[in-house]
Amino acid sequence: MNFLSKRRRHAAARPLLLLLALLVVGVGYSVVSPQQTSADTDMSQQVEEGKALFNVSCSSCHGLNGEGTTQGPSLIGVGTASVNFQVATGRMPAARPEAQIPARTPLYSAEQVNALAAYISTWGAGVESPKESQYSPEGLSAEEIARGGALFRANCSACHGIVGGGGALPGGKYAPSLLETANIHVWEAMRTGPQQMPVFSKDVISDDDAREIIGYLNEAHSQPTFGGLGMGENGPVSEGFWVFIFGIGGLALIATWIAKKGARAR
Template sequence: MKFLSSRRRHRAVRPLLLVAALFLTGALYTVAVPDERSSADAGTSTQVEEGRALFAVNCSSCHGLNGEGSSEGPSLVGVGAASVDFQVETGRMPLAAPVEQAPQKENIFSREDIDAMAAYVASLGPGPEIPTEAQYDPEGLTAEQIAEGGELFRTNCSACHNFAGSGGALPNGKYAPPLEGVTPKHIWEALRTGPQQMPVFSEEVITDENVRMMIAYLQSLEEEPTGGLTLGGLGPVSEGLWAWIVGIGGLCLFAVWIASKGARK
């Protein structure tokens, strides 16, 4: 084998390596890609199945076996994953018994369970998805943007939630809850899904950036409550009342003082 010099062998290695690499890539592709795809499919359909099972046990008595609704609860077709996330995470759902307005309570489900039920409800019809942090995180907004958030809040929300976000009563024993301590994600979800009497504020009306501005404004209220003094944070009404009491009280004292001076004369 004298004619096969080491130099020739060396040259033959390169194309061989290339063929081997191509073969390996091809093999990896056929193994990895369809595998990934099928596992992703299986993942979501298992999640939807899990959600369907959880829903049947916990929710179907009011919302129907296929989420179509009943006399006890509305149809959930098209309310979206965000609505399920909001309702379950704030403890409003599952409702224990029919009431005027589902109260907030301790959430009894794990993250996985909520995601599964949300995926199931989302599979019934398209609706708002659970937002990513970038959609609601108010980090990095300027002072002007926060002030604009206040403007948006006063225009769109204060009629029900009060200008300081401290909530208010609505007709028929219903109420708009105080917004202090509500998480940014739940604020986003409330806007996009419109629970109860609250209107839906869609992306076309109020962009995600607008929502972030309002969240930043609400957080700024929590940092420095309006009025400086603790007047209950109820805004102009109670502050006006306070001024009224102090003002009238002062006038009374003044009148008494004048009267006593007059009496001494």
């Protein structure tokens, strides 16, 4: 204290005090001020980014305000699940008119897809993209997966085939194979019904049912392994090769050994 009071009148005291006061106010403000301000600006930045993308690559077909044109439907109230499904599977932006808009390598990063979804949902909310707990088949019992299989056969296999291998539909259309489809997109397809596919609402396929169906598809599409050596999983040729080398080769070795140690050698 003595030290401070002695230097109270020092020439540098006032500016130093001012600096200290500013520091206290600055730190105090950053602690007290609501964290939301930064979240809000992130949010509006995301919407702005989505708007810029939309105006360039979507508005020609869907209209500058998503109202729809002769080239594409209105997007008002479609929901983030539909935007994510359409853009993250590369269906959108559609390239040219054809019987069915196919899935392609997606044009945008996950961040850009989220930005588009955020912007489009400013016109009206719809079915939201699911949380992982809604589509992850993690922790399902064998019984529940079997139930998923029954649900799939009852609701989906008419178009997609018994194990989801895909199938043709009239008019040059087709139900695609589900072998490679990401779990989140299976969920979103059910809830949003893209193109010729019907919408399966919560009343028809509950959230639990949806997870079970996803669990079944995962199970049906995982490579069956029957134990033992995989031998490169290349089928009969590599298996035959192994039998030849180790089987015949081994027998030849044993035969030579017997011949050497055998009675006649003595």
